[in-house]
Amino acid sequence: MTTEPDDREGGNQRQPPKTDGREDGPFRPELIWREQMKGTRPGDRRVRIIRHRLFREAGPGLLAPRPRATEPRGGFARLWWRLQRLLLGAPIPTHLEIEERLTRVKALAVLSSDALSSVAYGPEAVMRTVVLAGVAALSLTLPITMVIALLLAIVATSYRQTIRAYPHGGGSYSVSRDNLGDLPGLIAAAALLTDYILTVAVSISAGVAAISSAFPQVRPYVTEVAVASVLLIALVNLRGIRESGTVFAAPTYVFVFSVLGLITFGAFRLFTGGIGYAATSAPSSAGSEPLTWFLILSAFAKGCTAMTGTEAISNGVPAFKPPEAENARATLTVMATLLGTMLLGIAFLVSQIGIVPDPTERETVLSQLTHLVVGDGWYYYLLQFATALILFLAANTSYADFPRLLSLLARDRFAPRWFGLRGSRLAFTVGIAALTAFAVSLLLIFSASTDRLLPLYAVGVFTSFTLSQSGMVVHWLRGQAPDRVRGAVVNGVGAVMTSLVTLVIAGTKFLEGAWIVIVVAALLVSLFLLIHKHYVTLARQLRTDVKVTPLAQPPVVVVPVPSLSLVVRQALGFASGVSKNVVAVHVATDPPLAERLRAEWPEVAGNIPLVIIESPYRLLLPPLLAYIDALRDAEPGRTIEVVLPEFVPRHWWENLLHNQTALRLKGVLLYREGIVVTSFPYHLEA
Numbered sequence: 001m002t003t004e005p006d007d008r009e010g011g012n013q014r015q016p017p018k019t020d021g022r023e024d025g026p027f028r029p030e031l032i033w034r035e036q037m038k039g040t041r042p043g044d045r046r047v048r049i050i051r052h053r054l055f056r057e058a059g060p061g062l063l064a065p066r067p068r069a070t071e072p073r074g075g076f077a078r079l080w081w082r083l084q085r086l087l088l089g090a091p092i093p094t095h096l097e098i099e100e101r102l103t104r105v106k107a108l109a110v111l112s113s114d115a116l117s118s119v120a121y122g123p124e125a126v127m128r129t130v131v132l133a134g135v136a137a138l139s140l141t142l143p144i145t146m147v148i149a150l151l152l153a154i155v156a157t158s159y160r161q162t163i164r165a166y167p168h169g170g171g172s173y174s175v176s177r178d179n180l181g182d183l184p185g186l187i188a189a190a191a192l193l194t195d196y197i198l199t200v201a202v203s204i205s206a207g208v209a210a211i212s213s214a215f216p217q218v219r220p221y222v223t224e225v226a227v228a229s230v231l232l233i234a235l236v237n238l239r240g241i242r243e244s245g246t247v248f249a250a251p252t253y254v255f256v257f258s259v260l261g262l263i264t265f266g267a268f269r270l271f272t273g274g275i276g277y278a279a280t281s282a283p284s285s286a287g288s289e290p291l292t293w294f295l296i297l298s299a300f301a302k303g304c305t306a307m308t309g310t311e312a313i314s315n316g317v318p319a320f321k322p323p324e325a326e327n328a329r330a331t332l333t334v335m336a337t338l339l340g341t342m343l344l345g346i347a348f349l350v351s352q353i354g355i356v357p358d359p360t361e362r363e364t365v366l367s368q369l370t371h372l373v374v375g376d377g378w379y380y381y382l383l384q385f386a387t388a389l390i391l392f393l394a395a396n397t398s399y400a401d402f403p404r405l406l407s408l409l410a411r412d413r414f415a416p417r418w419f420g421l422r423g424s425r426l427a428f429t430v431g432i433a434a435l436t437a438f439a440v441s442l443l444l445i446f447s448a449s450t451d452r453l454l455p456l457y458a459v460g461v462f463t464s465f466t467l468s469q470s471g472m473v474v475h476w477l478r479g480q481a482p483d484r485v486r487g488a489v490v491n492g493v494g495a496v497m498t499s500l501v502t503l504v505i506a507g508t509k510f511l512e513g514a515w516i517v518i519v520v521a522a523l524l525v526s527l528f529l530l531i532h533k534h535y536v537t538l539a540r541q542l543r544t545d546v547k548v549t550p551l552a553q554p555p556v557v558v559v560p561v562p563s564l565s566l567v568v569r570q571a572l573g574f575a576s577g578v579s580k581n582v583v584a585v586h587v588a589t590d591p592p593l594a595e596r597l598r599a600e601w602p603e604v605a606g607n608i609p610l611v612i613i614e615s616p617y618r619l620l621l622p623p624l625l626a627y628i629d630a631l632r633d634a635e636p637g638r639t640i641e642v643v644l645p646e647f648v649p650r651h652w653w654e655n656l657l658h659n660q661t662a663l664r665l666k667g668v669l670l671y672r673e674g675i676v677v678t679s680f681p682y683h684l685e686a
Helices: 075-088 094-100 104-120 122-133 135-165 172-180 182-214 216-238 241-272 293-307 324-353 365-374 378-411 429-445 450-456 459-478 484-542 566-578 591-605 621-634 652-657 661-669
Strands: 030-034 047-051 055-059 062-065 556-560 582-588 610-614 640-648 675-683
Touching: 104 122, 104 182, 104 241, 104 293, 104 324, 104 378, 122 135, 122 293, 122 324, 122 365, 135 293, 135 324, 135 459, 135 484, 172 182, 172 378, 172 459, 182 216, 182 365, 182 378, 182 429, 182 450, 182 459, 182 484, 216 378, 216 429, 241 324, 241 365, 241 378, 293 459, 293 484, 324 365, 365 378, 378 429, 459 484, 556 566, 556 621, 566 582, 566 591, 566 640, 566 675, 582 591, 582 621, 591 610, 610 621, 621 640, 621 661, 640 661, 661 675
Parallel strands: 556 582, 556 640, 582 610, 640 675
Antiparallel strands: 030 047, 055 062
């Protein structure tokens, strides 16, 4: 160790040896004392800068580790580290985060795939409901879709206002909490979280249905294919948002242009000669119900699933490249235009042709339409593959927004803090893992059936729509912006419309499964409040103005002594340096061993007292804990430090060969007040 003066102090300065960044020997840093802290008095040596091959100086008083310094050294840990690098890629430094943001082209693929993909099942959901009143009622498909498209335009316009008012991210949670209070904000968050999970499950299920329509051999394995697809999408998202955008951009645009091409060619054929079609059979349920307003509203509610994902761009404004708000507004406009065009085009064609949904659910309506318009050639398979891919990628919208929303909740202390941590690729790793687990569970429970999952869908997203737009009305009325009246009117219309739709969806789908979403959302809100209460209580108890002062008297140090091994003797020496009040405790489960320990003790430990506790029932922890409790009761104002001698094997699997008594004791002592636990490890040699 060499102590050197600062450059500014003058004098001869000994330069550290040059290194190539590798760690070739033991850790022997050269410590340099410097006056780097602003306002430091001359000679005040409080800042220590380490000059070593593993570190470099990153600024006054700052250190940055070199890449090799972050690599694990153990065999299993190093293998796991290399596997992570292979699957996820090299870590991305924090200062390059802005480079990982999305352009408009990639953002449309990442944040709009959920909304755009809904054309594959939205019109079909309307048709399967109205056909209950008879095949003739299918003529209502186009009018209902037109109302949905009008609602889409209103919601998109409202969210453009939201992005303008919240250029750094105006998701439903943030807007509702800022303007309506904590409870509405948490309701919006719970509704969105449940909807994001359902988006993954529904989109993947619909994607597998598209594949099984073209390849019937896949039908027995739809659940397995769905689960594997979720895991693959999760892996891509763990590699970072920009990389997921690169991977998912091409399939999204192939789908969009394929559907637009199908609509254009289908309209051309209709106007130039028509398309022949004869339904093989009508569903057995056709005509089973009268055509009532309730049935029409039910069809409208199911068709509104096509609007899920509209809020994703507003939630994900921080994911855009600068200028974030301008890029987000432009992307939202393009998304709404494409979605409305495709919905109306498909609804028009199926109504004019007279397509009837397949009663066996083996072929989707979009597949039937493609068959009729372009036949069984390459274009049919291109569209089916593109449909399957974008439905898979629709889940990616949730993977972009679900972890980000959880990170906001964690920031505001309504969710566990680890949801706010970014992984090595700047992705919210824990949030991605949680979404994957929930989505896979739903797919297994509902056997990846789109028809069984759809009744759970859209309640949450329209609840968040309503709360967000209501919050924006309050925002405009409170503010002083010159166009605040116009803004309040636009968002007010959106709030009224989406609230009506929310009531319709909740009422028509309640018994079909919407009640499950409502119950889950209520439980989530209660959980958020409990978590927040814990964090607030913790902050209140830890907040203090007390300065750091030494203990009034040294602690009483207790050292459990199972034997007189090397690690025990070293731990006793360490304890003697900490305090003069040291006591060794041996729990006697083997009387001959205890007797030998008593006989050898004076020669080994000198004046350190030894307490031997008999344990006739061969228990280790209860007698030791009883002694520590008694010692704490005898000196209630004094800190008790328990030094635990333990050895660390070279290989992880060798831990399985030992009883882990020290680990169990630490777990128990953690919940006893006034007790400090210190591990004294001894690393075994090879």
